[in-house]
Amino acid sequence: MNGSAQQETPDRDGADRDGADRPELVIVSLYPRDMNIYGDRGNVLSLSRRARAHGYDPVVVEVNPGDALPERVDIVIGGGGQDSGQGRVALDLQARADEFRGLATAGTPMLMICGLYQLFGHRFVTHTGDELTGIGVLDVETRGGTERMIGNIVLESPEFGEIIGYENHSGNTTLGPGSQPLGRVVQGAGNNPSDGVEGARTGNVLGSYLHGSLLPKNPAISDFLIKTAAERRYGSFRSELGAAEEIPETVARARASAKRRPR
Template identity: 85%
Template sequence: MTGNPSSELVIVSLYPRDMNIYGDRGNVLSLVRRARAHGFAPRIVEVNPGDPMPDRVDIVIGGGGQDSGQGRVADDLQHRADELRDLATSGVPMLMICGLFQLFGHRFVTQTGSELKGIGVLDVETRGGDERMIGNIVLHSDEFGEIIGYENHSGNTKLGPGSQPLGRVLQGSGNNPDDGTEGARTGNVIGSYLHGALLPKNPAISDFLIGTAAERRYGSFAPSAAMPESVERARASAKRRPR
């Protein structure tokens, strides 16, 4: 099914120039394909440091990057913090992966003790750790079922009372080596360490983003796309791989 221009969804790809590692741009491409399958006309707007946000925003997607990339976008993120917080408060669905997950929290303190201030959309704090958490990871989510991805980070993220975990770890490390949580959720904003990219293997999360955006913009959402068999095979293969 092709999208109807009258059912446009504007997807903001946040900082794709600096925050696009381990295949995170695949989340945007997968979301576009899934939105079209549901009958929408997705339009991608890339927002890099210094670029204005579009007048209309339906979904915001951000990825991970090296520490240098985080440093380059951190100041710009502070300049647009109020706008992003307002969008989040108004119910715009967002997915932030790894480095932007950390910066959408309160702060990220590196191993050397330097601090990058976050924007506080998610009630989390992150500190750089000595242990690298890397490998395939499987979560259980009451809302999304089994979530499959790939983690590669040394940040130790702790959740405050204002955020709930995206899921509970069945295989892997998650937010930190200790508490068995992965990711964070406040309202319609999701943060996660899962690369892979996350959305191609987890269409239930794509459908949440699309459905929430459609209901907010058009008042309703009628799903019309099944999970492709190729996705089922990819999920099964990822689960079988050792860490």
């Protein structure tokens, strides 16, 4: 890792580590300077806290344009941004496309939100006709539209159950045969106004337009990322959480409140 990349140990809420060695999970926060809108940094904070609750030691490494990836990558999280920020990171992402395609092929779990969801596809054509080339990890294409899709959204997912988030985008994304949708839209718009699905998944890489942040209200997705990463690195996943803690009461209330709110 070069000198400009930032490595941080997330806040442990005052909890002592009591001297015990805990297995590490390295979480790459991708382009947080440019792609961090609508609370997307909350995904990294929520994932770190959830990993700690399971009994793992999260090590967050921020990777901005020009920074090298760390030697070990267990999870990658990326967010959304304005078109200007998206343009700044697109060239850098192209330069490291083979690295991310290799990580994806090897099964590294990733979550890409909004702008990076689009750039992890084949291409994003803006509403003015400019084209940003993606890296093709997800089999999706996006075109900027004139209709803004905004408001609380509810999905049904065979793997993650009910997913609740907040969408705010004008991109119209369509899926190719190499990606499956993250979920079926119950309330909201999703990838576009007509297909009735939201997000995409190829292997262990997830893409979605859901902000809010997504992970605090959807611990099942955090658990997928953590479990997959632990199994890849350590050969098994062991959790210190009991079944009663799978959806904390505060999370359940936040989900119920968001689901009730009109768009």
